[in-house]
Amino acid sequence: MPLSVPGLPGLPPELAGPVAVELAKPVAAIPPAHALSGGCRYEPKWDGYRLVVVRTAASTRLWSKQGRDLTDRFPDIAAAALAQVPAGTVVDGEVVIWNGSRLDFGLLQRRMVTAPGRIAPLVAASPASYVAFDLLAAGGADLRGERWSRRRDELEVLAARWAPPLQLTPSTADPEEARRWFDDFRAAGSRGSSPRVRRPGTRRGAGNGSR
Known part of the structure; x- marks a missing residue:
C-alpha cells in the first residue's frame, strides 16, 4: 500500500504527532x-514502552509519551500499522517484546540504544508486539472528547481485523x-x-x- 493516497482522511494538527497522552495515577x-x-x-x-501510533494519509509514525519519534526503533510495528491501521487513525498503547513466555524489558532497551542502521538484526531476532488500549482518532475525527466506552467499542471493531504483532489489551x-x-x-x-x-x-x- 503506498504511503500517500489522495482522498484519505487527515488528522487535526494536535493529533498528527507528537501526541500528548494522559498519564495514570x-x-x-x-x-x-x-x-x-x-x-x-x-x-x-504491560511492561513496555508507551507508544502512540499515528497513521496519517502520508505516513505512519510512532511517538513516545515524551514526544520522541520512535519509528526507526520499531520498524516492525510501523510496518504492521501501515498495513493494518486505516489512514486517519491514532492508537494509544504499549510496545513489548516477548522472550519465550516472558516479557523482556531489556530487549526494548537494547533497541533504544542501538543505532537505527543496526536495528534490523534485533528486529529479526526479537520482534516487538503492540498492545493497544485506546483509540484517539478514527477516520480523521478526534475521539478524545468521546466517552471511553465508545472509544473502546470502536477500538474492538478496528482490532478485530488485526493480526500479530498488533493486538488489543x-x-x-x-x-x-x-x-x-x-x-x-x-x-x-x-x-x-x-x-x-x-x-x-x-x-x-x-x-x-x-x-
Missing part, C-alpha cells in the same frame, strides 16, 4: 467495581477477573500489581485510574 489496591461513578473497567499494565468490569489477570500476568513479566482502571462513562482524562 497509582493506587495501593484494585478498587471495587463501583469505586467510581459509572463503574470501573480494568486492564493489565483485555478489559473487564469484574474485579475478581482483574485480580486473576494480575496474578497470572505477573508470571509472564507484566506489572500485574499495577492495573489500569478506567471509568467507562467519562471522556478521556477523567477516567484513567491506576496504571
Whole structure:
C-alpha cells in the first residue's frame, strides 16, 4: 500500500504527532467495581514502552509519551500499522517484546540504544508486539472528547481485523477477573500489581485510574 493516497482522511494538527497522552495515577489496591461513578473497567499494565501510533494519509509514525519519534526503533510495528491501521487513525498503547513466555524489558532497551542502521538484526531476532488500549482518532475525527466506552467499542471493531504483532489489551468490569489477570500476568513479566482502571462513562482524562 503506498504511503500517500489522495482522498484519505487527515488528522487535526494536535493529533498528527507528537501526541500528548494522559498519564495514570497509582493506587495501593484494585478498587471495587463501583469505586467510581459509572463503574470501573480494568486492564493489565504491560511492561513496555508507551507508544502512540499515528497513521496519517502520508505516513505512519510512532511517538513516545515524551514526544520522541520512535519509528526507526520499531520498524516492525510501523510496518504492521501501515498495513493494518486505516489512514486517519491514532492508537494509544504499549510496545513489548516477548522472550519465550516472558516479557523482556531489556530487549526494548537494547533497541533504544542501538543505532537505527543496526536495528534490523534485533528486529529479526526479537520482534516487538503492540498492545493497544485506546483509540484517539478514527477516520480523521478526534475521539478524545468521546466517552471511553465508545472509544473502546470502536477500538474492538478496528482490532478485530488485526493480526500479530498488533493486538488489543483485555478489559473487564469484574474485579475478581482483574485480580486473576494480575496474578497470572505477573508470571509472564507484566506489572500485574499495577492495573489500569478506567471509568467507562467519562471522556478521556477523567477516567484513567491506576496504571
